Amino acid sequence: MRVGILIVVSMLTSVYCFAQQTAPVLLDSVEVYGITDERFLAGSSFTTVDSALLRQQRSTHLGEVLATQLPVYFRSYGQGMISGISLRGTAPQHTAVLWNGININSFSLGQADFSILPASAFGSVKVHAGGGSARYGSGALGGTVLLTSPEASSQEIFHIAQVVGSFGQYTTEAGGAFTLGRWNAHTQVYHVQSENDFTIQALGQRQPHAAFKQIGILQDIVYNLTNTKSLSLHYWYHDADREVQPPIGQYFSDATQRDKNHRLSLQYKSNGRRGQFTATGGYVRDVLFYRKEDLVTRWTGSVKHAFILPARIHAEVSAEWNHIRADIDEYKDHHAEEDRFDFMVSLQKSISTRLSLALNLRQPAVSGFSPPFLPYIGVEYIVVKRPAATFTLRGNASRNYRVPTLNDRYWQNAGDRSLQPELSYAAEAGWRWIWNQLTVENTWYTQEVDQWIQWVPVGGNYIPRNIRHVQVRGAEMRVHGPIYQGIVTVIAGVNYQYTRSISTEVPPNDPWSLDRQLIYTPVQTASGYLRGNWRGYNATVQAQYSGRRYYLFANEADYSLDPYTRIDLSAGRTLTLRRHTVTLQGSVQNLLDEEYRQYAAYAMPGRYYTLQLNYQLNSISK
């Protein structure tokens, strides 16, 4: 039973690590073949978001959680509306979002909409900041968000949660898991709805036409063929229906948007004497209905083999295939169907207990054009290694790319099939100091993005061109960890980032944007949290800050968004009686009632409240 659970966990997290006591039979022969992304991307910066935190914020979307855990900016077209991530000074299309290893960015628009990624739909959320195309593929310039399906905790049999909030918000979620012999299954359903008629502070009127509703189902099944071989299926259906929030002062809007996303992943994993073999098949069906239906379907297949080379070099060799087909009315001039292949090799070598080297190589092939060869090289060196303190130096350099979106390439009278992929060179260096679990990190990074695609007016029409060159230079500082551990535990985190994202080459008729910060890209971003636990009680305060954001390329103060600070407060109590756990959690969002915007004319709500009640039935623990 415990072995089974462990295997499930290892399948879900792709961390394969047999503990001695759970697999005594295989003790002599099993090697740790599959190593973590953190090790294959040695020299990089990763952030893992605690799954308890995700569950605590059930009523929010993933972007709202990440904004307090990372130095990151989200640009939302209003509350509950399209929300794009800006990691390390890049645009939303420069972050790849991977669900169980499958890129789920919209292939027509290029970016992932975080407003339709509910916080509690994932078991683990990990963010890799910086260039990572060599490991994560197209679009991983600013970073990569890695999502996995939820895992039931080892005790949980069933849970049901209800959230009520301001502006007619109701979120209901229920889930359960069971293990039967070699089978493990987990099911979760959710329903989110909001009238979303908050008061527009600038007008003193209710926000019209911004209601939204989301439903979803997650199904995960793992079948263990043997102790070392398993089959797993992950399915996620999300249906979002929303009124499109109009800009402030617009009356009688009628636009609505419907998204229906089916995502399926089927994986076979085998851990043998010669290494760990993984085969994955996937299917993604993205329907977007805005006046008419746009459909993008994708079949994906990949094989991966992790093994150990002589001299204890960890190696992973993989190949991936994607078949993409778009049925979009505006592409009618073209038959938008293509194949993409990727071949990858990842190597990691620990030269001593202090020095770790990593090399990742990827060669993509896309029908229609030849993408570049993508290397990543990283190094980590532990300078000080004591039980209570470590000081690590790290660095990496990479080449990254992004395939132009289907809209860029196929849009009628505009799309250009000869567009080049965007290409970036990125490098970073930093240090990490860990002292009694308190971590202080500092990273300096730079990136040159060439062939940056922008839609420019030509003869009264807008067409995409590889026309901009953007130079990103920045630094971030992060401090996080427990600050007090006793009857009361207190943990805290503070993040700060300073990024200049400058256009160093611009369209010839647009000299105003030369040497200016990219639009909607704050130079300064900060966030932080403070969490305390005492017996069954918990309290959290979290904050996010964004500096001034310009929305004209020329960076004029009259056309910019004021800096803002948003603080959220939450407190709760958990009661456990035998097998029953009940949690009541209340929160005050935007405590300061700050009037802020993430897009020029789209209102965000002032202070509002949520109350969450969660019941969990646990298995009989021994």
Added chain:
Amino acid sequence: MKMKSYMWLVAVSAVLVFQRCSDDDGEKGNQSVVTGVLVANEGNFLAANGSVTYYNPEKDSVAQNIFRNAAGDFAGDVLQSITLDGERAYLVLNNSNTIEVANSTTFAREKTVAEPVLDKPRYVSVINGKAYISVFGPYDAEYNLTNSSIVVADAKTMNITGNIPTRPGVDDLFYAGGYLFASINNFGAGSAVSVIDPSKNEVIRDVAVMNGPSGMVLDANNKLWVICRGGYGAEDSYLESIGVKNFEQVQIHLDFQAGSDLAVSPDGKTLYFTGGNNIYSMPIDSKEAPAAPLFTAEEVVDLYSFGVNPENGDFYVGDARLFSASGGAYVYTSTGALKTSFTTGVGPTQFIFKK
């Protein structure tokens, strides 16, 4: 611990309050507009930063953003046009679906008109106390306009009193000879000028013209001229005149795509229009297009609007600068010499000359 975080909150709020105060750039809008030039600036689509610039040619002074709507920052989303009528200014916000009524001297806001029938409004013409408002109406699933009309309202109260259905894509309005002429542009696909009889509030005639009719002027001979610039990427355009009594037509072919603005000299005897950065002139009795431009607006990057000051014949050229920056206006003498220039809001789209 608690005390400390509380202090931190206080400190943060204090900083925020301080920032708000220091960021407040004061009221720029208290400049009176007695005579001079108003510029309607569209603003960026969906950014609701349309604005009004006031330029006083006598003092060579400029005031930006002289009208602010109820939300307080700008005029609204896509300021398409401004119509002055006595003490009132009607600001048509195409994507806010509103008409802001302001005092035409102080530009203080008097009323925001928002009605379901005002779906994508374009222009206002005031005739005998009635406001005629051209309205695109809704799109269908293919982004075609299907239900355009001219909405009639009481010009004082702005209560809607009537609705005149038109062909799809009704746009610019011009009152001449007792009739209201409406260009049916429909994104360059329309090809008519509709004639409305204000005494009956109905379309009495659709005069067929070439594709994309836009700006209209009346010449010294009481002939209405309309510039027909074709659709997106058209390679030629037409100037057409329509007799305001007998609807007799004259057509002149232009071998380039013209801008959408048409202007006339103070004496009504010469027409002015643009093509790219070139400014053309044509006598009203000419039988053919000008062979060469009058001059080229070299300073302008993205010519977006054009007007002629009826007081002195100066040319005003608006530069939208790809909506990447604040726009610019360049003033040229009637011979094409650059006289002055000034900054406008984003996307200067129309010049209005107030006497």
